[in-house]
Amino acid sequence: MLAEPWSQRLAALWAEGIPLAGAMAVEIRRADEEMLVLAAPLEPNRNHMGSAFGGSLHGLATLAGWGVTLMAADPFGARHIIIRASQMRFRAPVAGELIATAALPTPTATVAFGITLARRNRARLTIPVSIEGPGGSIAAHFVGEYVASTTESCD
Amino acid sequence: MLAEPWSQRLAALWAEGIPLAGAMAVEIRRADEEMLVLAAPLEPNRNHMGSAFGGSLHGLATLAGWGVTLMAADPFGARHIIIRASQMRFRAPVAGELIATAALPTPTATVAFGITLARRNRARLTIPVSIEGPGGSIAAHFVGEYVASTTESCD
Numbered sequence: 001m002l003a004e005p006w007s008q009r010l011a012a013l014w015a016e017g018i019p020l021a022g023a024m025a026v027e028i029r030r031a032d033e034e035m036l037v038l039a040a041p042l043e044p045n046r047n048h049m050g051s052a053f054g055g056s057l058h059g060l061a062t063l064a065g066w067g068v069t070l071m072a073a074d075p076f077g078a079r080h081i082i083i084r085a086s087q088m089r090f091r092a093p094v095a096g097e098l099i100a101t102a103a104l105p106t107p108t109a110t111v112a113f114g115i116t117l118a119r120r121n122r123a124r125l126t127i128p129v130s131i132e133g134p135g136g137s138i139a140a141h142f143v144g145e146y147v148a149s150t151t152e153s154c155d
Numbered sequence: 156m157l158a159e160p161w162s163q164r165l166a167a168l169w170a171e172g173i174p175l176a177g178a179m180a181v182e183i184r185r186a187d188e189e190m191l192v193l194a195a196p197l198e199p200n201r202n203h204m205g206s207a208f209g210g211s212l213h214g215l216a217t218l219a220g221w222g223v224t225l226m227a228a229d230p231f232g233a234r235h236i237i238i239r240a241s242q243m244r245f246r247a248p249v250a251g252e253l254i255a256t257a258a259l260p261t262p263t264a265t266v267a268f269g270i271t272l273a274r275r276n277r278a279r280l281t282i283p284v285s286i287e288g289p290g291g292s293i294a295a296h297f298v299g300e301y302v303a304s305t306t307e308s309c310d
Contacts, residue, residue, distance in 0.1 A: 017201075017204075018202055018203060020179065020199065024178075044175065047173050049235075054241070055173075055210075056214070062209050062210040080204075082204075082245070085242075085245065086213065086241070086242070086243045088241045088242075090237070090239055093237075
């Protein structure tokens with residue numbers, strides 16, 4: 001039996017658990033062994049200047065980093081993911097659809113993460129996320145630090 | 156004639172310009188010469204674990220920092236505010252109402268900011284915002300870098 005695709009798993013988790021993802025109209029554009037790409041329309045995420053609200057760009061990036069951490073942690077049985085810290089740099093306004101891209105961790109990083117999870121039941125991942133600008137440029141850059149654990153409490 | 160209070164001005168700006176503030180049900184609890192306090196109920200801002208979604212906490216903090224920057228910039232005729240960068244540290248889950256508090260800049264910082272605005276038509280402010288935890292603790296800490304300008308374009 002094939003496992004449910006990640007795009008469906010993440011969509012179901014967010015639909016049930018994170019109302020703001022619905023308010024932002026977040027859509028999963030791609031979710032595979034290489035990367036997670038999220039998109040959201042401008043209208044519910046606009047600011048007073050008609051470009052994307054910084055809080056929406058950060059929210060989309062937060063979800064992308066969270067999703068990638070879950071995708072990396074799930075094979076090791078760790079399904080509780082929280083964000084510990086974030087940094088974001090806003091370089092240029094986003095005048096259309098919001099698109100956030102996060103790469104899955106490298107095999108080396110994933111192995112180290114899995115070993116720590118097996119030893120300590122929790123492990124940390126640092127995930128960079130890019131927000132697309134026009135013509136392949138990067139309009140904003142986010143780095144999130146996430147903690148995955150095999151138990152409900154992360155503290 | 157008294158100027159319209161800041162709580163009404165900010166509420167009107169966000170109601171018209173930032174749909175996500177409505178989706179988050181952001182409320183202005185206090186807005187005076189000392190501080191800006193924003194609140195939002197947990198329900199539209201919860202995550203899959205029943206505590207506040209990190210993206211909502213960051214969104215509320217982003218608005219608090221933006222509001223305080225506008226309050227500081229407005230007397231100098233600068234009404235265009237954008238966020239340039241943010242850092243956030245999530246220390247503990249927020250299990251109830253989300254509350255973000257930002258202090259107005261000190262008089263010294265405000266004077267320096269006003270002088271730069273007068274000289275260059277734009278100036279930068281760094282605004283710390285605290286997210287309240289139980290019993291007066293701090294559940295999360297945000298620092299935003301904002302740019303205010305007297306003209307529409309900040310670039």
